[in-house]
Amino acid sequence: MCRGNAVLIVNNSQDFLARLESEKFPLAGPACAKAVMLVEPVDFSVNTESAIDNQYMNLTVATDSQRALEQARGLAELISSQGIEVISFPGDRETPDAIFPNNVFATTVDRFIVGHMLHPVRQKEAERQDIRAYFRSLKNQEIDLGLKDCVAELTGTLIVDSARHIGFCGMTGRVNQAGLKAMHEAFDLKMTFEFKLRPEEYHTNVIMMVLASRACVISIRAGLPTRLYPRRLQGHFLTVPWY
Numbered sequence: 223m224c225r226g227n228a229v230l231i232v233n234n235s236q237d238f239l240a241r242l243e244s245e246k247f248p249l250a251g252p253a254c255a256k257a258v259m260l261v262e263p264v265d266f267s268v269n270t271e272s273a274i275d276n277q278y279m280n281l282t283v284a285t286d287s288q289r290a291l292e293q294a295r296g297l298a299e300l301i302s303s304q305g306i307e308v309i310s311f312p313g314d315r316e317t318p319d320a321i322f323p324n325n326v327f328a329t330t331v332d333r334f335i336v337g338h339m340l341h342p343v344r345q346k347e348a349e350r351q352d353i354r355a356y357f358r359s360l361k362n363q364e365i366d367l368g369l370k371d372c373v374a375e376l377t378g379t380l381i382v383d384s385a386r387h388i389g390f391c392g393m394t395g396r397v398n399q400a401g402l403k404a405m406h407e408a409f410d411l412k413m414t415f416e417f418k419l420r421p422e423e424y425h426t427n428v429i430m431m432v433l434a435s436r437a438c439v440i441s442i443r444a445g446l447p448t449r450l451y452p453r454r455l456q457g458h459f460l461t462v463p464w465y
Contacts, residue, residue, distance in 0.1 A: 231406055233416040247412060251331060253385040253435035257307035259327070260298055261320045264313035266290040271343045272319050275395055276424045294321070311353055320347045325378035325425075327353060328409070334362040335408045337376040340396050344375075365408045367401070374401030378425040382409060385435035389414035392426035 232238045266287040268279050298308045313320055320326075326347045328335040334357040339345045348368050358364060367374045374380075379397040381390040389411045391402050406414045423429055429441040 229403060229406055230413045231402065231416055232413065235415070235417070238413075238415045241413060245413075247386040247388060249385040249435060250387065251385050255329070257309060258298075258301055259323055260294065260308060260310045261323045262294050262310060262313045263287065263290040263318070263321045265315035265318075266313070266321070267315070267318050269318045269343060271341050274341075277422050278424075278428065290321075309356065311350075311356075317343060317347050319344055320350075322378070323347070323353075324427075325375045327357070328376045329357070329362065330384075330409060332362055333408065333410070334358070334360070334364045335376065335405075336364070336366045336368055338367040338370060338372050338374045338401060338404075340373050340375065367404050367408065370400065370404050372400035372404050373398045374405050375425065376405065378427055380405050380409070380414075381426050381430055381432055382411070383432045383435050387412040390426065390430065390432070391416050392419035392423065392429070393417065394419045394424050396424055 230241075232241065264287075267285050268283075272279060298310055302308050311323075326337050326339060326344065328337070336348050336354070339348060345368070348366075354364075373396060375396040379391055379394065379401075383389070387410065389406060389409060391397060391405070391414055393402070393416060397405075402414070402416060419426065419429070431439050433439065
């Protein structure tokens with residue numbers, strides 16, 4: 223357990239649950255984002271560098287860049303049709319993983335956070351001045367974890383219950399202890415649950431997700447405790463395991 227300077231990071235599930243029972247974590251903020259950011263898949267391809275530690279990338283399967291672009295634009299139109307603002311940025315063939323911008327860029331109510339990526343090809347994404355300029359125009363506080371000696375792939379590795387200010391961080395090569403602490407502070411979390419992912423998993427968001435602070439979907443294969451939230455939150459927060 224790490225505690226100091228308002229940092230509360232626990233790595234034992236029983237300790238985590240006990241603190242949820244004894245301490246107050248009310249719904250104290252927005253549970254959902256008010257807009258969506260997308261990076262279009264221009265000349266999309268599978269990134270061989272990232273595939274080294276990502277079992278979900280299949281280098282033997284050919285990609286269809288035109289279809290990927292059409293799907294991305296179709297998704298943007300669908301989201302917009304629901305009254306949700308979509309901010310789109312052009313992709314770059316030199317950074318094919320840029321279509322996963324949540325690993326590199328994140329926001330809170332009043333902060334713009336830039337991650338520190340593991341692979342050099344993804345570190346290039348964080349250098350994009352057009353994206354930085356857009357978020358700077360919103361007058362949010364900018365926190366650049368790339369300036370720290372850490373690895374922190376933001377909401378790929380860290381799942382956030384935004385309304386309660388609680389984080390769940392799966393430890394892999396895509397985040398280290400310094401990165402965990404840096405993200406906990408950057409997202410202004412009240413508590414973060416630290417746990418190990420299996421070697422074949424690279425990001426937490428492929429095995430669990432918090433949905434609008436009302437549901438938590440967890441892969442049973444991940445070996446995580448499915449009772450992550452105590453009884454007093456049941457009816458407000460539903461845990462749904464999947465295989």
